[in-house]
Amino acid sequence: MRVAFASEPAYPDRPNEDFIGATADAVVLLDxxxxxxxxxxACSHSVRWYSHTLGSTLLAEMTQSAGPLPELLAKGIKHVTSLHDFTCDLTHGGSPSATVIMLRQTAGHLDWLVLGDSTLILDTGTAEPMVICDDRLEQVAAPHRARLDSLRGGTPEHAEARREYVETLGQYRNRDGGFWVASTDPLAADQALTGTIPANQVHAVAVLTDGAADAVNRYRLITWRQLLDVLAQDGPDELIHQIREAERSDPQGELWPRSKAHDDASAVFCLV
Structure with a gap:
C-alpha cells in the first residue's frame, strides 16, 4: 500500500490525542x-499516553503476527493495561480510552477492524464507497444531547453541560446495550466490527477519526465520494483545512451544534 496521512490537534497549544501508525502493509488509527x-x-496517565502507547503496540503486533485482528487488539489492550494497573485505579470509569481502526494487507486480502466511532471507507470502484463506522456511541448519545446542543459553545453553561454529557456516556461505556472502545478490558476487542475483502476489489482506503469524518457527518461539506477525491487529489491536509474553515465560521456551534468548537482531526489515505 502507498500511504499518506495528516493529523492536527484541536488547538495548537494542546496535545494531539489521535495516533496514526503505518507500514507498507498495515495502518493503525486511534482517537x-x-x-x-x-x-x-483515577488514572495518572494522559489520554495521549494511552492512544500512543496502544497504537504503537498494535502496529508492532500487526507487523509480527498474522493472527486475527481482534486477537491482536485484545493482546494490545491487555499489554497496555499491565503497564499501569499497579499504579492507577483502572476500575474507575474515567480511565483513558480510544477508538481503534486496524487495516492489514496480506495474501491478497485486506483485513479490517473498527471499534468505536472512527470511520473506514473502502473505495471499491462503485458509485458509492463502502463506509464502515461503529454507530453504537451515536445511538446511546443521541437522547442525551438535547441540553448540550441547545447552548452556545464557549459559555460556562455549555462547559457544564458537556461535563454532564461525558459523565452520562461513561455509564454506557464497554457494557452490553452501550458502546465499546479500547480501554482496560481486552474483552472489548470481541465487540469490534471486522471484515476481509480481496485487495484487487479495492482501489483505495480512507481511515478517519470523527474529527475528520465531520466533513461529511456533521458539516455536510462533501459526500463520501467527494471526500475520497479530495484525499486523492489534494491530500489529507486539505481535508483537515476544509474542516477547520467550517469550524472557524461557526465558533459557538450555532449552525452546527457540537460539544467542542474543534476536535483533533486525523485522516489516512491508502492506495492499494
Missing part, C-alpha cells in the same frame, strides 16, 4: 477520548 475539565480520573 483518544478527551476528558473535559471537571471529569475526574
Amino acid at each position: 483518544g477520548a478527551s476528558i473535559p475539565p471537571g471529569v475526574t480520573s
Whole structure:
C-alpha cells in the first residue's frame, strides 16, 4: 500500500490525542477520548499516553503476527493495561480510552477492524464507497444531547453541560446495550466490527477519526465520494483545512451544534 496521512490537534497549544501508525502493509488509527475539565480520573496517565502507547503496540503486533485482528487488539489492550494497573485505579470509569481502526494487507486480502466511532471507507470502484463506522456511541448519545446542543459553545453553561454529557456516556461505556472502545478490558476487542475483502476489489482506503469524518457527518461539506477525491487529489491536509474553515465560521456551534468548537482531526489515505 502507498500511504499518506495528516493529523492536527484541536488547538495548537494542546496535545494531539489521535495516533496514526503505518507500514507498507498495515495502518493503525486511534482517537483518544478527551476528558473535559471537571471529569475526574483515577488514572495518572494522559489520554495521549494511552492512544500512543496502544497504537504503537498494535502496529508492532500487526507487523509480527498474522493472527486475527481482534486477537491482536485484545493482546494490545491487555499489554497496555499491565503497564499501569499497579499504579492507577483502572476500575474507575474515567480511565483513558480510544477508538481503534486496524487495516492489514496480506495474501491478497485486506483485513479490517473498527471499534468505536472512527470511520473506514473502502473505495471499491462503485458509485458509492463502502463506509464502515461503529454507530453504537451515536445511538446511546443521541437522547442525551438535547441540553448540550441547545447552548452556545464557549459559555460556562455549555462547559457544564458537556461535563454532564461525558459523565452520562461513561455509564454506557464497554457494557452490553452501550458502546465499546479500547480501554482496560481486552474483552472489548470481541465487540469490534471486522471484515476481509480481496485487495484487487479495492482501489483505495480512507481511515478517519470523527474529527475528520465531520466533513461529511456533521458539516455536510462533501459526500463520501467527494471526500475520497479530495484525499486523492489534494491530500489529507486539505481535508483537515476544509474542516477547520467550517469550524472557524461557526465558533459557538450555532449552525452546527457540537460539544467542542474543534476536535483533533486525523485522516489516512491508502492506495492499494
